[in-house]
Amino acid sequence: MLASPPDLRLSGERFQVIYQLSGDEAAARAKAADICLEQTVEFPDSLVPAGAIRDGIVGRVESVRRLTAERHEAAISFAVEIAGGELTGLLNVVFGNISLKPGIRVERLELPERALEIFRGPRFGIAGLRRMSDVPDRPLLCTALKPMGLSPEQLAELAYQFALGGIDLIKDDHGLTDQPFCPFEERVKRCAEAVHRANRETGRGCIYLPHVTARADQLVERALFAKQNGAGGLLVCPGLAGFDAMRQIADDDRIALPVMAHPALLGSFTAGGGNGIAHFTLYGQLMRLAGADASIFPNVGGRFAFSREECVSIAQGCAAPMGAIQPIFPTPGGGMSLDRLQDMRAIYGREAIFLIGGGLHQHGPDVVENCRYFAKMAQEM
Amino acid sequence: MLASPPDLRLSGERFQVIYQLSGDEAAARAKAADICLEQTVEFPDSLVPAGAIRDGIVGRVESVRRLTAERHEAAISFAVEIAGGELTGLLNVVFGNISLKPGIRVERLELPERALEIFRGPRFGIAGLRRMSDVPDRPLLCTALKPMGLSPEQLAELAYQFALGGIDLIKDDHGLTDQPFCPFEERVKRCAEAVHRANRETGRGCIYLPHVTARADQLVERALFAKQNGAGGLLVCPGLAGFDAMRQIADDDRIALPVMAHPALLGSFTAGGGNGIAHFTLYGQLMRLAGADASIFPNVGGRFAFSREECVSIAQGCAAPMGAIQPIFPTPGGGMSLDRLQDMRAIYGREAIFLIGGGLHQHGPDVVENCRYFAKMAQEM
Numbered sequence: 001m002l003a004s005p006p007d008l009r010l011s012g013e014r015f016q017v018i019y020q021l022s023g024d025e026a027a028a029r030a031k032a033a034d035i036c037l038e039q040t041v042e043f044p045d046s047l048v049p050a051g052a053i054r055d056g057i058v059g060r061v062e063s064v065r066r067l068t069a070e071r072h073e074a075a076i077s078f079a080v081e082i083a084g085g086e087l088t089g090l091l092n093v094v095f096g097n098i099s100l101k102p103g104i105r106v107e108r109l110e111l112p113e114r115a116l117e118i119f120r121g122p123r124f125g126i127a128g129l130r131r132m133s134d135v136p137d138r139p140l141l142c143t144a145l146k147p148m149g150l151s152p153e154q155l156a157e158l159a160y161q162f163a164l165g166g167i168d169l170i171k172d173d174h175g176l177t178d179q180p181f182c183p184f185e186e187r188v189k190r191c192a193e194a195v196h197r198a199n200r201e202t203g204r205g206c207i208y209l210p211h212v213t214a215r216a217d218q219l220v221e222r223a224l225f226a227k228q229n230g231a232g233g234l235l236v237c238p239g240l241a242g243f244d245a246m247r248q249i250a251d252d253d254r255i256a257l258p259v260m261a262h263p264a265l266l267g268s269f270t271a272g273g274g275n276g277i278a279h280f281t282l283y284g285q286l287m288r289l290a291g292a293d294a295s296i297f298p299n300v301g302g303r304f305a306f307s308r309e310e311c312v313s314i315a316q317g318c319a320a321p322m323g324a325i326q327p328i329f330p331t332p333g334g335g336m337s338l339d340r341l342q343d344m345r346a347i348y349g350r351e352a353i354f355l356i357g358g359g360l361h362q363h364g365p366d367v368v369e370n371c372r373y374f375a376k377m378a379q380e381m
Numbered sequence: 382m383l384a385s386p387p388d389l390r391l392s393g394e395r396f397q398v399i400y401q402l403s404g405d406e407a408a409a410r411a412k413a414a415d416i417c418l419e420q421t422v423e424f425p426d427s428l429v430p431a432g433a434i435r436d437g438i439v440g441r442v443e444s445v446r447r448l449t450a451e452r453h454e455a456a457i458s459f460a461v462e463i464a465g466g467e468l469t470g471l472l473n474v475v476f477g478n479i480s481l482k483p484g485i486r487v488e489r490l491e492l493p494e495r496a497l498e499i500f501r502g503p504r505f506g507i508a509g510l511r512r513m514s515d516v517p518d519r520p521l522l523c524t525a526l527k528p529m530g531l532s533p534e535q536l537a538e539l540a541y542q543f544a545l546g547g548i549d550l551i552k553d554d555h556g557l558t559d560q561p562f563c564p565f566e567e568r569v570k571r572c573a574e575a576v577h578r579a580n581r582e583t584g585r586g587c588i589y590l591p592h593v594t595a596r597a598d599q600l601v602e603r604a605l606f607a608k609q610n611g612a613g614g615l616l617v618c619p620g621l622a623g624f625d626a627m628r629q630i631a632d633d634d635r636i637a638l639p640v641m642a643h644p645a646l647l648g649s650f651t652a653g654g655g656n657g658i659a660h661f662t663l664y665g666q667l668m669r670l671a672g673a674d675a676s677i678f679p680n681v682g683g684r685f686a687f688s689r690e691e692c693v694s695i696a697q698g699c700a701a702p703m704g705a706i707q708p709i710f711p712t713p714g715g716g717m718s719l720d721r722l723q724d725m726r727a728i729y730g731r732e733a734i735f736l737i738g739g740g741l742h743q744h745g746p747d748v749v750e751n752c753r754y755f756a757k758m759a760q761e762m
Contacts, residue, residue, distance in 0.1 A: 002528070002531065002539075002742070004531075005530070005531070008530060008562040009561065009562065010562070034684075038684070039556075040528075040529055041527060041530065042525070042529075042738065042739070043528040043738075043739045043742075044739045044742075047528075047739060047743065048528060049530070052530060053528060053530035053531070056530065057528070057529050057530035081560055081562065082556070082560060084558035084559050084560045085559070086558060086559070086595060087596070088558070088594050088621040088622055089558045089594075091646055092555065092594075092621055092646065095646055096555070096556070096618070097645060097648075099620075099646050099647065099648030099649050099652075100644060100647070100648035100651075100679050100685045100686070100687075100715075101648065101686060102653075102686050146422060146423055146424055147383070147421075147424040147428075147429060147430070147434060147438070148421055148422050148423075148434075148438050149385060149389060149430070149434035150383065150386070150434070151386050154383070174473065174477070175420075175473065175474070177465035177467060177469075177470045177473075178465050178466070178467070179463060180390065180462055181386070181390065181391070213470075214467060214469060215468070215469065215628075215629070216597070216623060216625045216626040216629040217629050219597075237469070237477070239477075240469040240473055240477065240623070240625075241623050241625065242597060242621070242622050242623025242625075242626055244597045244623075245597040245623055247596075247597070248596070248597040248598050263481060264473050264477035264478060265472055265473065265477050265480050266480060267476075267478075267479070267481035267482065268650045268656055268657045268658070269649045270481075271483065271649065271652065271654055271656035272483075272654055272656075273654040275649055275653075276649045277649070298481050303415075304482055305481070305482060305483050306481075334481075357423065358423070361383070361424075361425075361428050362425065362428065
C-alpha cells in the first residue's frame with residue numbers, strides 16, 4: 001500500500017479554477033469530485049494515500065453553484081506548487097486530462113500572488129504600447145499585410161502606404177512565414193524599412209510587427225532577427241507554437257518587443273458543446289500570462305462566429321485585475337470593415353486595437369486615403 | 382489595385398485536406414469555397430489578384446461529396462509551398478483560422494512526398510521501439526509512476542517493482558514536472574537507476590520515460606538531462622508544449638530517444654459539435670509528423686469518452702501509409718484495468734502499447750505480482 005510522505009512542505013497557497021459543468025446537481029458534483037483526482041493524482045479515489053497526498057495534492061471542491069437545472073459552476077482549488085512554476089504545468093492542472101472529458105468548461109482562473117509571481121506577463125501592456133505608438137487615448141488602428149503571394153517589395157509598398165495613411169500597427173498576415181515566394185528575412189527588412197521611411201515623413205510612430213511563429217528551434221532566432229532589423233513588435237500564434245513559446249519571446253530581454261497574439265488553431269477551445277475554455281480565460285487571462293500585449297480575436301459581425309457577449313467577455317479578460325500582470329489590448333478583427341467602426345467603439349470603448357485587414361482595400365481605390373479615413377474616424381472617437 | 386507577381390515559381394505539388402462540413406450541399410460548397418480563401422489569402426474574393434495568386438495560392442476545391450443530407454466531405458488542395466516547410470505552417474493551413482468557424486472538421490491529410498520530406502517523423506517507430514525493448518511481437522506493456530505527491534525515492538521503488546514484474550515501458554505520470562516535492566532531476570536519476578537495476582536482475586530491457594514537458598526554453602535541456610542520466614525514452618505533451626516542440630525533441634540527434642506523446646489539453650479538438658480535428662488525424666497523422674513513436678489516448682470503456690470507432694480510427698491513423706514516415710504504436714490507456722486486456726487485444730491486435738496505470742495497484746496487494754499477471758496475460762496474446 002502506498003503511503004504519503006509525512007510532509008510535502010506545501011505553502012498552503014492555492015489557486016482556483018472556476019468550471020462550468022453540464023448536468024444536474026448530482027452529475028455536477030460527481031464531475032467536480034472527478035476533476036479533483038483527474039487533474040492531480042490520476043488515481044482511483046480508494047487508492048489515494050491518506051495524509052499529505054489526499055490533503056495537499058488532490059484538488060478541493062470549494063463550491064458548487066446552480067446556473068440552470070442542467071448547468072452548474074464549481075470552484076476547485078489546487079495547491080500552487082503542483083503547477084511546478086511553469087505555464088505548461090498550470091495549463092495542465094487547469095484543463096489537461098479533463099479536456100478529454102465531456103461537459104467541462106474552464107470559466108475563469110483565480111490566481112493568488114504566489115501563483116502570479118512566476119509570470120512576468122505582458123512587458124508593455126496597454127500603457128507601454130500607447131507610449132511606444134504615441135497614441136495617448138484613442139483606440140489604436142491596426143491592419144495586416146496581405147494577401148499571401150505578394151512579393152516582399154509589394155508588401156513593403158503596402159506597409160509604406162498604411163503607415164503614411166495613419167495606421168498605428170501593421171502586422172504580417174499570420175499565414176506569412178518563410179515561403180520561397182516571400183522569404184522571412186527579406187520581408188522583414190523591406191517592410192520595417194518602409195514603415196520607418198513613412199514615419200520620417202509623417203513624424204508618427206507606426207510599428208511593424210512581423211509574424212515570427214516558426215519551428216520551435218527557430219522562433220527566438222526569427223524574433224531576434226526582426227528586432228535587429230527594425231521591427232517594432234512581433235506577431236505570434238500561441239495555438240501553433242505553444243503558449244509558453246510566446247511567453248519565452250515576450251520574456252526574452254534581448255528581444256523586448258510588444259507581442260501581439262493571433263488565435264490560429266485555438267478555435268476548438270470555444271466551439272461550444274459544454275467543453276473548452278471560456279473566451280474570457282483563453283483570449284484574456286491566458287494571453288496575459290503568456291506575455292501578449294494585444295490579443296487578436298474574431299469580432300462579432302465579421303467572417304467568424306463569436307457573439308457580442310463573448311467578445312465583451314474577452315475585453316473583460318484582457319482588463320480584469322491579475323495582481324501585477326498588466327491589462328492588454330483586446331484586438332477585434334476578422335472581416336471588419338470601416339462601417340463597423342462605430343459599433344466596435346460602442347463595444348470596446350477606447351482601450352482597444354481595431355484591426356481592419358481586407359476592408360481597407362475595399363473602401364475606395366486609394367489605400368492611403370482609406371487609411372486616412374480610418375484614422376480620421378478613430379480620431380473622432 | 383493589387384497585382385499578382387508574374388510567377389511565384391511554385392512546384393505544382395499540392396497537398397490535400399479532407400474536411401467534414403456541416404450543412405446541406407449549398408452550405409457545404411460555400412464553406413469549402415470559404416476555406417480556400419480563409420486558409421491562404423484571407424482576402425475578400427473580389428479583391429484577390431488574378432493570375433499567380435488566384436491560381437496558385439488560393440486553395441482549390443477538388444471534390445465535394447454527400448455523407449448525409451446535413452454533412453458533406455470536401456477535399457481541398459493547397460500548394461505545398463504555402464506551409465513554408467514547417468509543421469506550424471502546415472497546422473495553420475490545415476486548421477488555423479477555420480478552427481474559429483463552426484461546422485468544419487479536419488478528417489484526414491493527404492500529403493505527397495514533397496510535403497512529407499520536410500518531416501523526419503518518428504525516429505524509432507514500431508520497429509525501433511520493439512528492437513529497443515526486445516519485444517518482437519506481443520503488445521508492449523506500459524504503466525505510469527503515480528500518484529503525484531510521492532517522493533522521488535518512492536517513485537523509484539515503484540519503478541523498480543514495475544520493471545521487476547515485467548513492464549516494458551514505465552513513464553512518469555504527465556502531471557509530474559519539477560515540483561518542489563518531486564524535483565525533476567532527482568526523480569529522473571533515481572527512477573532511471575531503479576529501472577536499470579531491475580533490468581540487470583531480469584535481463585530484460587525495460588525503458589523509463591520521464592516527462593519532460595517544460596518551459597519552452599528548458600524542454601531540450603530536460604530531455605538532454607534525461608538522456609544523460611539513463612532515461613530510455615521521453616514523455617511529451619504536445620498540447621501543452623506545442624506539436625513542433627515535440628518534433629524538435631524527436632529530431633535532436635543529441636537526444637535520439639523514443640518519444641511518447643500524451644494528449645493533455647488536446648481534448649477540445651475532438652469534443653464534437655462538427656468542429657475540430659478527427660481522432661485519426663490528431664492522434665495518428667499529426668503525432669507521427671511531430672515525431673512521436675507512441676501516441677497515448679483514452680481508450681473506450683475507461684474514465685474518458687472516446688468511442689470504440691474513434692479508438693479504432695486512431696490505430697488506423699498510427700499505421701496508415703505516409704511515405705517514409707513510420708507507423709507508430711497506438712497507446713490506449715486512461716482508466717484501464719487488467720480485465721480490459723482481452724478487449725484491448727481484440728481492438729488493437731498486437732501492434733499496440735497497453736497502458737495500465739492505477740489499475741496495476743488494484744488487482745492485488747503486491748505490485749510486482751500484479752505486473753507479472755499483466756505480463757503473463759500479454760505473453761499469451
